[in-house]
Amino acid sequence: MIIVSKRNIxxxxxxxxxxxxxxxxxxYRFFLHPELASQLGFKLTAERFLFIAVVVATILALFYGAALMRSRNVSREIEKMIEHTGSDDYKPEVSLRKLGRLGRxxxxxxxxxxxLNRKLVLRIGAQSSLIGFLVGNMNQPILITDILGRIQYISKGYVEKKKASRSELLSDFVENLSADIVTQSILSKAANSHAAVDVYLEKEKEQITVHPVYNRDGDVSYLVFDFSHEHFFSREALVPETRDAEGGRQHRPKKDSFFGGIGAIFRRNGKKG
Known part of the structure; x- marks a missing residue:
């Protein structure tokens, strides 16, 4: 199949x-030349030549017209698919069937x-459950939130230290815990320093440390709130260890995944243990 613009066709x-x-x-004009026109045979040949040309032109016009009528606007069908993606009652197979072999x-x-997307979703879901299990059983009092400050994970140590209810805290906003915790301010400081941010809680008379976790574009995706007062984690950005082609360890500053960053937490946890 060759995709060609209708305008070009x-x-x-x-x-x-x-x-x-x-x-x-x-x-026709050639066979009607004055030197040849006097002969009846050449005149008939000229008329036949012109007639054949008209017939061939008509057939070609009908052929191109039929091709245009049967052709489909590929861009229009694909745009329709994009527009209706996610709709429960839309079946892309109907639009694809109209495109023939290309559609198949x-x-x-x-x-x-x-x-592949389904497998990726299942893998991410399993990893999320694993992180929830690991963080939930940590003795270190920590909270993990997204960039909006919504609490995603709570450690066992935090629940025991604060006498808090895990079910009530999950999906709540960390700013509701203290007026001194301002998520946007923490994100701004983390973006400038690419390191941990200290926050002093006036009412509780304690200082906590917030560790940013970066995604692969170098932007903060999660925040780890450490309430331990023991400098349990390194103050550098949570960056997973990678290996180069020769097997040596490398660090990628500012560019890691959430799970890689959380993995860095547990590696440091093991080293301190």
Whole structure:
């Protein structure tokens, strides 16, 4: 299958038909030359030549017209798919079927991507459950929030230290714990220093440390609130260890995943233990 612009098809069809007609006229005039026109045979040949040219031009025009009528606007069908993606009652197979062989190939790709996406979702869900299990059983009093300050994970140490209810804290905002905790201010300081941020809680008369966890674009995705007062974690940004092609360890500052950053927590936890 060759994908061609309809405008180009129209232009090609017009030029082809015009060329055939021009050749027919030229041939007709050639056989009607004064030196040949007196002979009946050449006159009949000229008329036949022009007639054949008209017939061929008509057939070509009908062919191009039928091709345009049967063709589908690929861009329009794909835009329709993008627009309705996520709709429960929309079936992309209907639009893809209209595109013929190209549609079948896109359908196979679509199915493959859906399968990969499903596996990725399952993997992320399993990793999230694993992180929740590990953090939930830590004796270190910590909270983990997203960049909006919504609490995602709570350690056993925090629940015991604060006599708090895990179910009530989950999905609540960390700013509700203290007026001195301002998520946007912490994010701004972390973006400038790429290191831990200290926050003093006036009412509780204690200082906590907030560790930023970066995504692979170098932006903060999560915040780890450490209430231990023991400098349990390093003050540098939580960055996972990677290995180069030769097996040596490398560090990628500012660019890591949430799970990689949390992995750094447990590596440091093990070293201190």
């Amino acid at each position: 129209l232009l090609l069809g017009f030029l082809t038909v015009l060329t055939v007609l021009v050749l027919g006229v030229i041939g 190939q896109i359908s196979r790709l679509y199915t493959r991507l859906n399968e």
